[in-house]
Amino acid sequence: MRIYGSEPGEQSVEVPGHRYAALIGGPLDGQLIDVTGWSRQQLVDGTALITEHGAFGPGGRTHYEGRPGDLDRLHWIGDTP
Template sequence: MLNRRVYGADDDEDPGPEEGHDYRELCGGPLDGLLVQVTGWTPESLANGAALITNNGRYGPGGRAEYEPRPGDPDRWDWVGDSP
């Protein structure tokens, strides 16, 4: 996962993944290729995926990009759409 960017870490000096943390890769949609840090998430939360704030989605600033775990490959989360 070297040289990968983590969602929400744009203002960090090093926006890459940190050792000892768990991540999921976002696939498709406005956050394609980013990693989302999921360290400490419950199994239920991981199974539900996430609605992540983004300025680049269908609804513009403050909108959310929705991602769900890929069947058979839960380390990758697929984009399922945008919401306001």
């Protein structure tokens, strides 16, 4: 699995002692994001990630949120410019 933020073609390596969540759906589907240090509420609230692959092209953001009881995965909710 590729880790969000790694360079294309770069071997992604999970860092021991870090926590990761899988990105589900949308343009980053199947990638992992390092959520080490995120609180439960931050995981539920989610994040907007910069990506070239979303609906708005380079510099656009794609939004992912967690779901209570399933905080090892963040689900895609849409894109913004």
